Amino acid sequence: MQRIRRPLHLLRTDRRRFMQAGLAVGLSLKLPAGALAQEGQVNFYNWDTYIGEDTLSSFTGETGIEVQYDLFADNNEMFAKLRSGNPGYDVIVPSNDYVERMILADMLLEIDHDKIPNIANIDPMFTDPAFDPGRRYSLPYMWGTIGIGYRKSAVDEPPTSWNDLFASDKYAGRIALMSEPTNVLQLAMKAAGHSLNDWSDENLAAAERMLLAQKKNITAFAPDNGQDLLLAGEVDLAMEWNGDILQVMEEDDDIGYVLPEEGGLLWEDCLSIPVGAPNIDNAHALINYLLGAQAGADIADFIYYATPNAASLELMDEAYTDNPAIFPPAAALEKSELAIFPGQEMLRKIDEAWTRVKAG
Amino acid sequence: MADGRQAAAQRPWVFAAFALPSLGWLLAFFLVPLGIIWLYSVGENVSLTRVETTWTLLNYARILEPEILDLALRSIRIAGLATLVCLVIGFPMALVIATASPAAKPWLLLAIMLPFWTNLLIRTYALLNILGTRGRLNEALGWVHGHLHGAFELVGLGQLGLLEERFTPFTFLGTETGVVIGIVYVSLPFAILPLYSVLERMDKSLLEASLDLGAGQLTTFRRVLLPLALPGVVSATIITFIPALGQFLTPDLLGRGQVDMIANVIERQFKGANDWPYGAAISMVLLYATFLLLALRAFGDARRSAARNAR
Numbered sequence: 319m320q321r322i323r324r325p326l327h328l329l330r331t332d333r334r335r336f337m338q339a340g341l342a343v344g345l346s347l348k349l350p351a352g353a354l355a356q357e358g359q360v361n362f363y364n365w366d367t368y369i370g371e372d373t374l375s376s377f378t379g380e381t382g383i384e385v386q387y388d389l390f391a392d393n394n395e396m397f398a399k400l401r402s403g404n405p406g407y408d409v410i411v412p413s414n415d416y417v418e419r420m421i422l423a424d425m426l427l428e429i430d431h432d433k434i435p436n437i438a439n440i441d442p443m444f445t446d447p448a449f450d451p452g453r454r455y456s457l458p459y460m461w462g463t464i465g466i467g468y469r470k471s472a473v474d475e476p477p478t479s480w481n482d483l484f485a486s487d488k489y490a491g492r493i494a495l496m497s498e499p500t501n502v503l504q505l506a507m508k509a510a511g512h513s514l515n516d517w518s519d520e521n522l523a524a525a526e527r528m529l530l531a532q533k534k535n536i537t538a539f540a541p542d543n544g545q546d547l548l549l550a551g552e553v554d555l556a557m558e559w560n561g562d563i564l565q566v567m568e569e570d571d572d573i574g575y576v577l578p579e580e581g582g583l584l585w586e587d588c589l590s591i592p593v594g595a596p597n598i599d600n601a602h603a604l605i606n607y608l609l610g611a612q613a614g615a616d617i618a619d620f621i622y623y624a625t626p627n628a629a630s631l632e633l634m635d636e637a638y639t640d641n642p643a644i645f646p647p648a649a650a651l652e653k654s655e656l657a658i659f660p661g662q663e664m665l666r667k668i669d670e671a672w673t674r675v676k677a678g
Numbered sequence: 679m680a681d682g683r684q685a686a687a688q689r690p691w692v693f694a695a696f697a698l699p700s701l702g703w704l705l706a707f708f709l710v711p712l713g714i715i716w717l718y719s720v721g722e723n724v725s726l727t728r729v730e731t732t733w734t735l736l737n738y739a740r741i742l743e744p745e746i747l748d749l750a751l752r753s754i755r756i757a758g759l760a761t762l763v764c765l766v767i768g769f770p771m772a773l774v775i776a777t778a779s780p781a782a783k784p785w786l787l788l789a790i791m792l793p794f795w796t797n798l799l800i801r802t803y804a805l806l807n808i809l810g811t812r813g814r815l816n817e818a819l820g821w822v823h824g825h826l827h828g829a830f831e832l833v834g835l836g837q838l839g840l841l842e843e844r845f846t847p848f849t850f851l852g853t854e855t856g857v858v859i860g861i862v863y864v865s866l867p868f869a870i871l872p873l874y875s876v877l878e879r880m881d882k883s884l885l886e887a888s889l890d891l892g893a894g895q896l897t898t899f900r901r902v903l904l905p906l907a908l909p910g911v912v913s914a915t916i917i918t919f920i921p922a923l924g925q926f927l928t929p930d931l932l933g934r935g936q937v938d939m940i941a942n943v944i945e946r947q948f949k950g951a952n953d954w955p956y957g958a959a960i961s962m963v964l965l966y967a968t969f970l971l972l973a974l975r976a977f978g979d980a981r982r983s984a985a986r987n988a989r
Contacts, residue, residue, distance in 0.1 A: 394949040401727045423726040497935045498950060538852060539935025551812055552851075662723055662952065669951035670743070676938040677745035677752075 360600035361386045363396065363407040365587070368460075370616040377607045383600050400425060404594030408601040414586040417456045418449040418659040426455040427591045433602040436609035439629035447586070447656060456588035457605060458626035460618075463646055463654060464501060464583040467545060467563035470572050472554035480509035480578050483557055484528055490535035492554040494547045497539040499672035500665070501583060502529070504657060505557065508580050515658045519667070526671040530678050539676075548573060559585075561623055564643045577646035581653025586626070712965075718958035729954055737959035746943065746960075753939040756854055757922035760861035764869035764918045765911065767862070772873035772910075777882070787874075790867050798864065802931050805860055809850040809932065816847040852934035860932040861922045868921075869914040876910030912975055920968050940964065 362374070366389045374385045388407070390396040393416045399405065400420075412420060420426045431437055437445075437457065444458040466477050472492070477483070483493055484506050495502050504514035506525035537553050538544070544556035549566040556563070563575040589608060591601045607613055614630030624644045625631060631639065638644065646654075660668065719737055721729040740746070775786045793801060808814045823845040830841065850856040884906070888898040904911075926941035933939075940960065947957025 397952075398948075419726055425727070497930065499946070500950060533936075536936075537934065541930045541935065543931075550810065552810055662726060665951055666953060666956075669946060669953065670745075672946075673743075673749070673938075673943055674745045676935070676942070677748040 358382055358600070359384045359386060360597050360604050361388070361406050361408045361595075362604060363388045363390060363399075363410045365389065365411055366391055368411065368587075368621055370613070370620045373608070373613055373617055376613070377604060381603055381607070383603060385604070400592055404592045406594075406596055407592055408595040408597045409604050410590055410592050411459055411587050412456070412590055414447065414449045414456075414588065415657045415659045417588050417590060420590070420592070421450065421455050422659070425593050427593055427595060427598070428454050429457065429591060429605070430602060433599075434606040434609065436606050436611075439609055439611055439614070439627050441626050441628040441631075444586070444626040449656060449658060450588075456590045457609060459587045459589050459608065460621070460623040461584065461586040461626055462560045462623055462644075463577055463651075464496075464505065464557065464559055464585070465563075465575055465577040465646065467548050467556045467558050467566070467573060467575050469548060469551070469554045470574050476574060476576050477555060478576070478579050480505055480580055482578075483555060484509040484532055487535050489555050491537055493536050494538040494540045494544040494553040494556040494558075495536055496544060496557050497541040499668055500657070500660070502539075502557070503668055503671065504583060508582075511580070514583060514655050515660075517660045517664050517668075522664075522667060522671055526675060529675045533675065533678065560643050560646075564622060564641070567643060575643035577650040577654065579650055579653070581650055581655065582646075584651075584654045584656045586656060715958045716962060718955050719962045721955045721958075723953065723955060726952065737955045738963070740956060741960055741963055746940070749938060749940050749943060752854075752937070753923055753941070756857055756861065756937070756939060757919050757925075759854075760858045760865060760922050761869075761915055761918045763858065763862045764865050765873075765914060768866055768869040768873055768914060769907075769911075772870050772877050775870075775874050776877035776880070790870055793867065798927065801864070802860065802927060805863060806851065806931060809856055809859065811847045811849060811851070813850075815850070820845040820847065851932055852936040854933075854937050857925075857929050857933040857937050857939075860928040861925055864928070865918040865922060869918045872913035872917060873907065873910045876907050876913075880906050909979075912978070916971060916975060920971065923964065923967075 360383050362385050364387065374387060378384055390399070393413050396410060396412060397416055397419070400407070400410070404425075417426070431453075434457070437453075440458060444461070445453060447453070450456045466480075466483065468477055470476070473489075477489075482488060483495065503522065503525045506528050507516060507521050508514045510521070510524055510528065512521050538547055540547055540556065540558075542562075544553075544558040545562040545566045547553045548556045548558075548563070549570055560575055563573065567573045567575065589605045591598065591605075595601055608617070609627060611627065611629035611633060614625050614627035615633040618625040618627075618630055618634060618638065622638070622644065625634075645651075717731050718729055720733050720735070721731045722734055722736075724730045771790075775783060775790075778786055806813070810816070823841060827841050827843075850859065880903075884902055885898060888902045889895070893901065923939075924941045925939055926945045929935070929937050929939045929942055941964075944957045944960050944964075947953045947960070951957075
């Protein structure tokens with residue numbers, strides 16, 4: 319799963335602040351491989367530009383714990399780095415399906431809830447997810463959806479169904495899908511009326527047929543740049559992460575985001591402690607800090623993703639809370655689902671189906 | 679060559695001292711990783727994070743699936759076409775540089791190398807900007823079309839319908855043509871340099887002799903220039919074709935995921951699909967094919983020099 323996070327704020331702020339933010343990241347980038355346990359240190363491995371401007375320095379000011387900050391671009395990179403042993407990270411930020419993978423692979427430590435009083439801030443909707451029952455290994459950091467970004471002036475009415483993308487020639491030659499096999503096939507199943515976790519050989523085969531038939535109408539399987547194609551006018555509809563569409567909405571009023579009525583794919587990025595973490599107590603302290611009301615609000619205000627933190631949400635302004643690309647309408651949200659890891663065997667079948675779609 | 683060998687025989691320690699770093703490099707960063715990949719290719723996933731070497735051939739058997747063969751054929755077609763275009767464009771360019779004045783030569787060579795100073799990803803995005811349906815190239819073509827159309831109207835040729843009323847932009851992105859253009863763009867310097875080095879060393883008086891003795895331009899090219907440049911052509915072909923076969927960024931961006939090549943399948947195995955053994959097996963097969971090509975070339979070289987010695 320790939321998702322590039324860029325804080326929306328950067329688009330709205332001046333260049334100087336951007337340079338400062340870049341410099342701050344650049345200076346704190348050097349995590350030594352195999353960093354040892356040190357009094358008052360925590361090694362934090364996060365997505366690029368996925369934190370508040372002064373969140374980490376405030377944490378250090380408050381607790382005296384130094385943060386070694388390291389960045390990854392997508393889950394695959396993070397997973398690959400930890401796959402053959404933890405090089406010294408204390409806190410990582412995997413997405414929900416990777417949390418599940420890592421639990422299965424014994425790569426995560428149990429989180430001691432007693433050490434994290436700020437768990438009380440989390441919206442009850444997020445406290446018992448199927449991918450980590452009881453939240454033993456992960457706590458929610460940010461969440462969002464995969465939906466449809468579209469050019470308002472190019473459609474008679476906003477798209478309402480995944481079938482507009484997957485099973486209709488209404489927008490032939492103007493559609494971009496993502497290049498991530500699992501996500502595309504999941505939403506093709508959703509278009510066919512199934513749960514996106516209802517992996518069976520028949521459903522997969524049906525989704526494959528659907529894509530093969532629709533391929534002629536699809537302009538691009540976009541690797542992380544569906545929003546750019548939309549902005550450049552190369553396509554009028556793009557299946558994308560809400561955050562990516564939100565970004566181009568800032569640049570172009572003619573672009574909108576909709577979660578189809580069948581519901582979309584929900585994602586959740588989580589705070590977890592990987593096995594082999596050298597500073598477990600400090601890891602708990604950092605997680606507790608990030609889940610604080612004010613810290614959470616500062617982060618959300620800077621990166622503009624949806625926060626699962628109810629206490630933080632109360633501190634946010636309407637420009638954030640009423641944004642339909644961040645918080646989609648409840649009706650569509652209710653039908654949206656978090657992806658469950660389909661298992662290695664099914665993953666192989668998914669990849670083979672995808673190869674056939676691409677070769678066909 | 680022979681002198682070098684003699685010197686090495688006389689002073690083995692000096693030779694070893696010079697050879698050791700590169701041998702060490704070769705061992706640590708080529709042979710050992712390659713060995714690991716080879717072990718993966720005969721292994722199985724036993725958990726999400728562990729691969730066990732079970733000496734299975736199943737990973738190789740999966741490569742025989744028709745869709746994989748389709749993608750392999752497509753990759754060979756695209757890489758072959760790109761190589762051909764590189765040779766056709768690169769040969770005259772190399773010839774121009776080789777015959778240019780000594781003052782101009784470094785500048786011309788610099789112009790060939792200049793694109794390397796920019797990151798591949800950025801160059802590819804620049805091409806996206808140029809080749810898009812609403813890109814710069816179509817913009818320019820549309821402009822020319824509009825003016826030509828206006829001119830035809832003006833001189834009374836409008837009824838002939840030589841040009842359509844409106845300009846239909848060309849689709850480059852998402853087609854094999856677009857991918858070939860992208861690969862040619864990145865490979866061209868690699869094709870020009872070996873051609874240049876051969877043409878540069880060539881004895882130009884041979885061309886003059888051929889022309890003086892009555893052979894036409896075409897015959898001189900075909901019977902004198904081309905045979906002399908053949909080693910360069912072979913090098914240029916190999917150095918273009920092999921990396922072109924392993925492209926995945928260009929099909930992703932310029933091909934818009936519509937013209938996947940075999941390396942896209944490999945990339946997925948090491949990422950989302952999390953199937954390293956299968957990805958390793960496909961990589962190894964590509965590698966075997968590469969070795970085969972290089973072996974054929976070495977064989978050809980040996981035969982040529984044997985023929986020369988016999989004369």
